[in-house]
Amino acid sequence: MASVVLTACQEEEGAEEGETPEVSVVVSLAIFDDFARQLGGDRVDVPTLVPGGADPHTYEPGPSRVAELTKADLVIMNGLGLEAGLEDVIEENTPSSTPIVELAEGLPVIDGNPHLWLDVQNAIAYVEHIHDALVEIDPAGAEAYRANTDRYLAELQALDEEVAAxxxxxxxxxxxxxxxxxxxxxxxxxxxxxxxxxxxxxxxxxxxxxxxxxxxxxxxxxxxxxxxxxxxxxxxxxxxxxxxxxxxxxxxxxxxxxxxxxxxxxxxxxxxxxxxxxxx
Ligand SMILES: [Zn+2]
The missing domain is CATH 3.40.50.1980 (Nitrogenase molybdenum iron protein domain)
Known part of the structure; x- marks a missing residue:
């Protein structure tokens, strides 16, 4: 009997997968959109506040991008004043129950400069930070997030060596x-x-x-x-x-x-x- 019940459960879970993404992760930069998709795969939907080609220091998003914040399960930004044109918008439109993660938090900073991700070792720290945030809001995805993160971190370690060379x-x-x-x-x-x-x-x-x-x-x-x-x-x-x-x-x-x-x-x-x- 136990095996029959288990099978039924698995089928039910299987049917749920592949439908709408489970969590909405709103990010500031297209670079963080890339990170979140690498880690989240099909489990995440990742609206981006600053479109490709726009400057993150000065960009101010229009109403449709702002509306994504009201539905966010998680918000990811850099911090250290990088998103000066976004800070108020994020604060005013993100639900109070939704965590806002600042990726630069806790890392060694040079003169308040926010561009930490251009050192691949810092990008690795950002990715770990995103991994932890995803697991917290979506514990059911923990195994998938860990596997995706490990695969991506290996790619970043190789990238670090390639840039150095x-x-x-x-x-x-x-x-x-x-x-x-x-x-x-x-x-x-x-x-x-x-x-x-x-x-x-x-x-x-x-x-x-x-x-x-x-x-x-x-x-x-x-x-x-x-x-x-x-x-x-x-x-x-x-x-x-x-x-x-x-x-x-x-x-x-x-x-x-x-x-x-x-x-x-x-x-x-x-x-x-x-x-x-x-x-x-
Ligand atoms: Zn800059």
Whole structure:
């Protein structure tokens, strides 16, 4: 008799699977959407507040994205002021029973800078943080979440070694970063680069003429081989400075994905290759 009951139960569970996703995980960045899908698979639905190609520092979501928050079982954001345009919206629209997870919480921070995920070891910590949050809101999925997380963490460990090897190929005196905004101190610290200069600390702030002159001086004095713009940000000023200094303008991804670079692994792989190509 026991086996008959068990079979009936299994069939019932099987029938429920494959229907609508069980939990709604609202995330701020497309990168966290990637993380949540890697871990959650079919169990999660992941509405994203900042669409691909938009800048997370300044983006303000429209009504349909805000409405997703009212149905969220879990909200995932970076914290440390990264989502300045979202904080009030998240606070006002998320149900009081829904946990809001800040992924940067508890990790060592450089000067309040929020871009921790550009060090793959920090991304690994983010993924563990998301895993724990998923298990808490959906304990029935614990086994699936653990298996998916372990598989993805192995991929990230290999990625970390791949990025390190690419940057190790650059002669040490050429490992110098000039970028549009201050998004790369964690990447620099982990993989042995030096941040020489940035155009602005954070998007939305206008650089002055003096900032631009200082930038040209820094590029020339430090003998910086190339400068890096980000796809989601207008880089006219960086392009002018590079032109004045006679160096190439290359690209690094920071907080956004697009059609070409549509996962976190692809983002880091693109950055590593671009650094080796432009500085090496
Ligand atoms: Zn940023």
């Amino acid at each position: 690419a940057i190790d190929s650059i002669p040490s005196e050429r490992r110098k970063l000039v970028t549009f905004h201050d998004a790369f101190p964690y990447l620099a610290l982990r993989y042995g680069l030096e941040v020489v200069s940035v155009v602005v600390a954070s998007p939305g702030k206008e650089p002055s003429a003096k900032d631009v002159a200082n930038l040209v001086d820094a590029i020339v004095e430090e003998d910086v081989p190339a400068v890096f713009k980000e796809p989601q940000l207008n880089a006219r000023i960086l392009e002018l400075a590079a032109d004045d200094a006679g160096v190439e303008v290359c690209t690094l991804y920071s907080g956004t994905l697009d059609k070409k670079v549509d996962t976190y692994v692809k983002l880091m792989r693109f950055n590593a290759k671009e650094l080796a190509r432009c500085l090496g």
